[in-house]
Amino acid sequence: MSEPMIRLSHVTKTFPGQSTPAVDDLSFDIAEGEIVVLVGPSGCGKTTTLKMINRLVEATGGTIEVAGTEITSVEAPILRQGIGYVIQRIGLFPHRTIGENIATVPGLLGWDKGRIKDRVTELIELVGLEQEMKDRYPSELSGGQQQRVGVARALAADPPVLLMDEPFGAVDPIVRSRLQDELLDLQQRVRKTIVFVTHDIDEAIKLGDRVAILNVGGVLEQYASPAETLSDPANSFVEEFLGEDRSLKRLSLTPIGSVELAPGPVVGPDATRSEVDAAMAQHGVDWVGVRTGPQLDGWVWGKDVTDTAGGATPKRFSVWLTPEQSLKEALDSVVSSHTGVAVIFDDESYLGMLSIEQISRHLLE
Amino acid sequence: MIAQTNDSFVRWDWIWSHLDLVWEKVVEHLILTGIALGVGLAISLVLSAVILRWRPAYTPITWVTGIAYSIPSLALFAFLVPITGFTILTAEIGLVSYTLLILIRNVVAGIDGVDPAVKEAALGMGYTRRRLFFQIELPLALPVIIAGLRIAGVTTIGLVTVTALIGQGGVGFFILRGLNRFFSTEIVLGTMLSVILAVALDLALLGVERVLTPWSGRRGSAT
Numbered sequence: 374m375s376e377p378m379i380r381l382s383h384v385t386k387t388f389p390g391q392s393t394p395a396v397d398d399l400s401f402d403i404a405e406g407e408i409v410v411l412v413g414p415s416g417c418g419k420t421t422t423l424k425m426i427n428r429l430v431e432a433t434g435g436t437i438e439v440a441g442t443e444i445t446s447v448e449a450p451i452l453r454q455g456i457g458y459v460i461q462r463i464g465l466f467p468h469r470t471i472g473e474n475i476a477t478v479p480g481l482l483g484w485d486k487g488r489i490k491d492r493v494t495e496l497i498e499l500v501g502l503e504q505e506m507k508d509r510y511p512s513e514l515s516g517g518q519q520q521r522v523g524v525a526r527a528l529a530a531d532p533p534v535l536l537m538d539e540p541f542g543a544v545d546p547i548v549r550s551r552l553q554d555e556l557l558d559l560q561q562r563v564r565k566t567i568v569f570v571t572h573d574i575d576e577a578i579k580l581g582d583r584v585a586i587l588n589v590g591g592v593l594e595q596y597a598s599p600a601e602t603l604s605d606p607a608n609s610f611v612e613e614f615l616g617e618d619r620s621l622k623r624l625s626l627t628p629i630g631s632v633e634l635a636p637g638p639v640v641g642p643d644a645t646r647s648e649v650d651a652a653m654a655q656h657g658v659d660w661v662g663v664r665t666g667p668q669l670d671g672w673v674w675g676k677d678v679t680d681t682a683g684g685a686t687p688k689r690f691s692v693w694l695t696p697e698q699s700l701k702e703a704l705d706s707v708v709s710s711h712t713g714v715a716v717i718f719d720d721e722s723y724l725g726m727l728s729i730e731q732i733s734r735h736l737l738e
Numbered sequence: 739m740i741a742q743t744n745d746s747f748v749r750w751d752w753i754w755s756h757l758d759l760v761w762e763k764v765v766e767h768l769i770l771t772g773i774a775l776g777v778g779l780a781i782s783l784v785l786s787a788v789i790l791r792w793r794p795a796y797t798p799i800t801w802v803t804g805i806a807y808s809i810p811s812l813a814l815f816a817f818l819v820p821i822t823g824f825t826i827l828t829a830e831i832g833l834v835s836y837t838l839l840i841l842i843r844n845v846v847a848g849i850d851g852v853d854p855a856v857k858e859a860a861l862g863m864g865y866t867r868r869r870l871f872f873q874i875e876l877p878l879a880l881p882v883i884i885a886g887l888r889i890a891g892v893t894t895i896g897l898v899t900v901t902a903l904i905g906q907g908g909v910g911f912f913i914l915r916g917l918n919r920f921f922s923t924e925i926v927l928g929t930m931l932s933v934i935l936a937v938a939l940d941l942a943l944l945g946v947e948r949v950l951t952p953w954s955g956r957r958g959s960a961t
Binding site for chain 1: 747855856857859862863864866874878951952956
């Protein structure tokens with residue numbers, strides 16, 4: 374890892390009048406261009422940690438560096454103008470139009486009018502809003518639209534770092550999932566260093582390049598990629614926090630393409646009954662797939678094959694998956710099909726199939 | 739001097755022949771009210787800023803302005819005249835002090851009512867405390883502040899008539915002179931003008947609010 378974008382060294386926060394620290398001796402680095410998700414139960418100090426980075430909360434011990442600069446060496450407002458900030462309750466300025474809201478930080482930085490106007494147009498486009506919304510007031514927008522404006526406003530001056538405090542916590546699950554996808558898509562284009570706070574482990578796994586799991590009192594229990602965390606939890610706290618369906622979560626992270634695919638019990642349309650029997654015996658199933666060239670025509674029950682496999686009118690597989698889809702989706706297909714396999718194809722050509730054994734073998738590796 | 743015999747309750751001919759005087763007193767009334775509200779608002783904003791910085795100041799400030807508000811106006815002017823004389827200053831000291839309690843309470847309530855998320859977002863983007871106050875908190879508190887101004891305005895219009903006793907008084911001049919001369923036309927004229935001015939000021943401030951807060955839509959004013 375090259376020079377980190379954000380470095381926390383022995384950071385401690387004890388609020389006035391409290392004997393135990395909210396965050397205790399916390400140290401970790403955040404690499405440039407990564408999404409790091411701080412996740413943990415309430416009271417774990419994740420929001421406090423986030424707010425110490427832009428000094429909305431002042432650390433009582435340790436140091437924090439952003440882009441190599443110790444944060445207390447600059448005036449807090451100046452520091453904050455260089456760090457994007459998105460909060461759950463959004464906090465759009467109700468008395469300013471959407472365009473004016475987005476223009477907030479460029480305005481503080483004294484950009485000229487033309488440059489601000491161009492930037493606002495660009496950002497409205499970037500977060501997928503319509504240009505005519507520019508002149509509306511926040512109260513005229515839906516919750517999801519407002520949060521997009523919140524993200525646009527945070528990105529306005531193109532800060533290298535974006536802090537997001539449970540930004541999607543207040544929207545309904547469907548909008549939330551869409552906003553998460555949009556954030557990942559946006560990150561592909563803007564490549565910011567993002568620190569994201571959530572209490573939702575599924576959101577952490579979905580969004581994070583790395584996940585920092587915090588325990589009550591700001592104790593860092595594990596700091597690793599989602600896949601690593603799921604396959605190798607550091608301790609029983611992490612294991613419990615990840616939940617019972619830890620294996621399923623791992624599957625949702627793994628693309629089908631990362632597993633070696635086998636062609637499975639597949640024969641040509643001209644295969645005789647004995648060839649069909651041999652294929653079925655080899656795979657321990659009572660059906661075969663029928664394949665013509667790169668195409669998989671469908672499948673037939675072995676007992677229905679009288680002359681050739683193709684003569685038994687193959688039935689189509691109902692679900693076809695692509696290598697980009699997750700093993701979790703493959704598993705769903707396996708448990709809901711007659712044949713007990715997931716069929717994988719790439720455009721029009723057949724790649725192979727996955728059985729439950731292959732999927733569970735992947736988990737145990 | 740003016741014969742009251744066999745006259746009707748209101749002598750319109752008298753009013754028509756004194757329109758210049760009526761206009762002069764209406765303007766005087768509005769000036770007295772305008773100064774009272776302007777100075778009152780300025781003092782209230784300063785004191786509110788102090789309270790917002792240092793909350794323990796709220797109780798003593800509202801306590802003192804509350805006492806000022808509760809002193810009978812007649813007594814207050816009687817007390818001030820030996821010090822400041824029959825001047826506009828005497829009138830304004832009284833008028834301003836009656837606006838303070840209402841205005842300070844509304845300014846503070848208006849700013850307290852600003853969504854904490856808005857303040858957090860502003861600070862998080864690099865607003866200074868001062869910029870937050872002038873560019874975010876104050877504009878967002880406007881509906882509540884103007885609601886306070888409307889109450890203070892109506893109160894002040896009524897109170898200005900009392901300052902006729904110390905030689906000011908705007909349209910109160912007619913009421914006082916009418917009482918002294920048993921001339922009902924002047925009493926009715928002064929009273930009606932005072933009521934009309936109060937209603938007109940209230941509507942004008944409502945209009946100002948509509949213009950200044952286009953973002954609040956049709957929600958009307960909060961109190």
